[in-house]
Amino acid sequence: MNPRVAITGVGIISSIGNSVEANLSALLNKRPGISRVQNFATTQKDSIWVGEVKLTNAELVDMLGLPHSNNFTRTALLGCYAAKQAVQSAGITLPNDYRTGIISSTSVGGMDYTERYFYRYLDDLSVQPYITSHDAGDSSHKIADYLGIKGFVSTISTACSSAANAIMMGARLVQAGRVDRIIVGGTDALSKFTINGFKTLMILSDEFCKPFDNNRKGLNLGEAAAYLVLESEQVVKKEKKQVLAYLSGYGNANDAFHQTASSDNGEGAYLAMRKALEVAGLSPDEIGYINVHGTATPNNDLSEGRALQRAFGDSVPLFSSTKAFTGHTLAAAAAIEAVYSILSIRNEVVFPNLNFDTPMSEINLVPQTELVYRPIKHVLSNSFGFGGNCSTLIFSQA
Amino acid sequence: MVELKEELKGKIIEVLNLEDVTVGDIQDGDALFGDGLGLDSIDALELIVLLDKEYGIKLSDPKQGKAIFKSIETMAAYISENRTK
Amino acid sequence: MTPQGIWRPSFFEEAVPIDSPITAAIQPSYKALIPPALIRRMSRGIKMGIFAAQQALDEAGVSTPEAIIVGTGLGCSEDSEKFLRTILDNDEQFLTPTSFIQSTHNTVAAQIALRLACQGYNFTYVNRSVSFESGMLDAMLQIHSGEVANVLVGGVDEISDHTYSLLQRIGYIKPDGVNESIKTSQTQGVNYAEGATFFLLSGERTAESYAELVDVHIINSVGEDEITATISGFLQGNGLTSHDIDIAILGINGDKAFDSYYFPVQEQLTNADVLYYKHLIGQYDSCSAFAPAVAATVAKHGAAQPILRWQGRPQRPVKNILLYNQYRGKDHSLLLVRTC
Known part of the structure; x- marks a missing residue:
């Protein structure tokens, strides 16, 4: 069996809050962070809803204490903000003698600035x-x-x-003791x-997204950053660290079906969940809550729903998508949902799947739509991407 | 109509980058998807943009495309009825 | 896939050092490998990745690997640029999905999986000049832990006009009109290129095996004065000293500002025949994926081809090969390869 990996710190910034506490409060109070785009100009602004962090880049620069002349993109600013929180929450001061990585x-990387200066870069020294x-x-x-x-x-x-x-490779x-x-x-x-x-894929909703609903029209995009601090058992013992939760299982598989769409039977998702359960040494009935990928696109939710039924049979655990709160935050999604999974375990609560009215006609699956308090030992979190990329993480009570 | 059909064939070849296909290879009644020309769901999205850009027709639901993009015949008929430019 | 053409037995005998700021990889015909319905959408990076991946699988005699890992610095840059240009030039109107879909960094790994119907582990690392090495480390750990029996690992980057011209504008790439090879370089900046190099790593030695990958070490930031200590530590961890290295393959790229990192290493590795390779394949984020190919060839033949030699030292029987690369003083990687 693999040595357990302790999670000793978390940090997050999303459209529902700039701290772990603010995110928890929004989740518990059913307060979504979906709005119109405000931070930049786009001709799409009246036709879509997004989960936008209501801080300008200049505000983030100040909050991080960076010099005004810098070349931080918004992706880097959000990342620094959340990563710093995570390190602080783990009670770590850097640098130190422990071998520490990231x-x-x-x-998108730095696309937010590239799209602003793409042509200007050629001859404007000030933006180079x-x-x-x-x-x-x-x-x-x-x-x-x-x-x-x-x-x-x-x-x-x-x-x-x-x-x-990223969480999987970190573990x-x-x-491996690296x-x-x-x-x-x-x-x-x-x-x-x-x-x-x-938008070109026609999977953006012009309404608030409705994960797992029969009348779902697509996703709302969002922006966010979140980080976990993973530590070895030896460090935890030596430093007498408080462990927030353990990362107990992980699995990655490829749907190998289509460049963007998920297969009808959710093969990749099913394989990823099965692998993660195997690594964790857990049986499906030991999972207390599933934070689903649940983007609210017609394709994802049906495919994921079928994969859930294959992995869990008739007794699919309580599940919800938190993307109606935050929007789909792309590369950051699995990290913010990892934080929510840990919060679920620590606060013994299942977060609601907002905006759900009607079950899908194809499958008999209803997400958890109200807050429910109950002890949760293990949370399974799904994240899937273009290119058939399917990943599952399992978080367990410390 | 004949002209529109020929024009469509040319545009489809160009937009979808169908390197080895010529206008003469596509018959008006041939299936564009599946066994015919072998187009797929991504091509369908490309064709939706083609309708918008060239003929001022906006489709909001990709499912509508299924009937419209059956063949050059059906596509031309839909365009001539609904075009705004 | 390199500016010298595809990987072949006579590769090093036929290679000619490049001396242009930007050199494209010579493209083979892809028709036999990729059906026309798919090829029409693919950028060079995707095609090069598929080609090199298939070549590695063919050499190893493996039809479907258990895992696929790709490293790329700039990803599918050509399609990213294409989509961005349409957004900017048409004021966010009439955009089509193909270039957006293909712009995703993991497109190459995904397309290889799709083509091989490989449902295993599928990762893409995108961390500048350790993108490929991150993949090697991941693959090695999974093979060591017994999770998989084999892994297809590769590095790929493609030229995209605007991105490369910007890198040229800020002096990372030598200016047009400067025609220096690495050996004759008197200026800062480097000769850039593109390419794809793939390997099949396996937990078992087979008749096709070139060499053994012993260890991989990645370090983001290290000073010029600390590099020899870093190397000593790495070698010590593998039960070796600096005198045990028979061949050193260094990432020397002709950038006068940063090649100094390699000087103390040459002094340190007293017995090593020092080789370089970027004069043949150029610099790009995942170019160091070519270094293990050099190591593998040297390991198999027991000696280095003359065109690879940087510093003439008496050659001795080859056992331990050290690979060291960095780019602009960051993202250092050390690989230890042994004959098997």
Whole structure:
């Protein structure tokens, strides 16, 4: 059996709050963070709803104490903000003698600035410092530098499952004894690029998204960042750390069906869930809550629903999608939902699936629509992405 | 109508980057999807944009495309009835 | 897939050092490998990735790997640019999905999986010059832990006009008109290129095996004065000293500002025949994926081809090969390869 991986710190910024406490409060009070786009101009602004963090880049720069002349993209700013919280919440001061790494993830990277200056970059010296902020690795480097991490730094980009995979690789490195501690998660800012991209696929809803509802019309995009601090059992013992929860299982599989769409029977999702249960050494009936991927696109929810039925048979545990609160935050989604999974265990509560009215005609599955308090030992969290990428994480009570 | 059909064939080849296909290869009644020309769901989305850009027709539900994009015949008929440019 | 053409037995005999700021990889015909219905949508990066991946699988005699891991610095840059241009040029109107779909960083890994119907583990690392090495580390850990028997691992990056011209604008790429090879370089910046290199890693030694990947180490930030200590620590962890390295394959790329990282390493590895390779394949984020191919060839043949030699040292029987790469003083990687 693999050595357990302790989670000792969490940090988050999303459209429902700039701290773990604020996110919990919004979830408990059924307060979604879905609005119109305010931070940048887009011709789509009246036709879509988004989960936007209501802080400007300048405000974030000040909150982080960065110099006004910098080349931080919004993705990097959100990432630094959440990662710093996570490190503080784990009671860590950096640098220190422990081998500490970071694996971040992003899908848009620095696209928010690239789309602003794409042509101007060629001859406007004042904006050229942002040229090197474009690639996906940039935000991870910025976060590592901001926190003072010099060792293992890497980045994963597997579309909407990215952060789950960052968490997975982090666990692997801790288990193999390659690092003592690792900060794992993801960050993605809203951009015209992603808004228009999802629009071309015709999977953006012009209403508040309705995960798992028969009349769901598509997703709401969002922006967020969240990070977990993973530590080895040895460090936890030596430092007498409080453990928030354990990462007990993980699985990744590929649907190998279509570049963007999920297969009808949710094969990849089913395989990922089965692998994660196997790694955790748990039987399906030991899962107390499932935080589903639940994007509210017609394709995802049906495919995921079928995969749930295959993995759990007639007794699918209580499940909900929290994307009606936050929007779909792409690469960050699995990280913010990891935080919600941990909150679910620690507060013994299942968060509601908002905006649900009518069960899907194809399958008999109803998400949890009201808050329900009950002891939760294990939470399973799903995240799926383009390219058939399917990831499942399991979090367990400390 | 004949002209529109020929125009459509050319545009489809261009937009979908069908390298080895010529206008003469596509018959008016041929199925565009599945066994015919072999187009898929991503192509359907491309064709929706083609309708909007070239003929001023907006489809809001991708499912509508299924009947319209059956063949060059059905596509041309729909366009001539609904075009705004 | 390289500016010297595809991987082949006569690769190093036929190779000619590149001396242009930007060099494209020579493209083979993809028709036999990829059906026309699919190829019409694919950018060079996707096609190169599929081609190199298939070549590695063919050499290994494996039809479907248990896991697929790809490293790429800029991902599917050509499609990203294409989609972005349409957004900017048409004021967010008349956008089509194909280039957006293909712009996702994990497109290459996904398309390989789709083509092989491989439902196993599928990861894409995107961390500049350790993108590929992150994948190697991941693959090695999974093979060591027994989770999988084999993994297809590769690195791929493609030229995209605007992105490369911007890198040229800020001096990362040598300016047009400068025609220096790595050996003759007197200036900062490097010769850029594109390519794809894939490997099949397996837990078992087979008749096809080139060499053994012993260890991988990745470190984000290390000073020029600390690099030899870092290498000593890495070697010590593997029961070796700096005198045990027979071949060193260094990521020297002709950037006068950063090649100095490699100088103390050459002094440190007293017995190593020092090789370089970026003069043949150019610099790009995942270019260091080519270094294990050099190591594998040297391990198999017992000696390095003359075109690879940086510093003439007496050659000795090859056992331990150390690979060291960094880019602009960041994202350092060490790989230890052994003959098997």
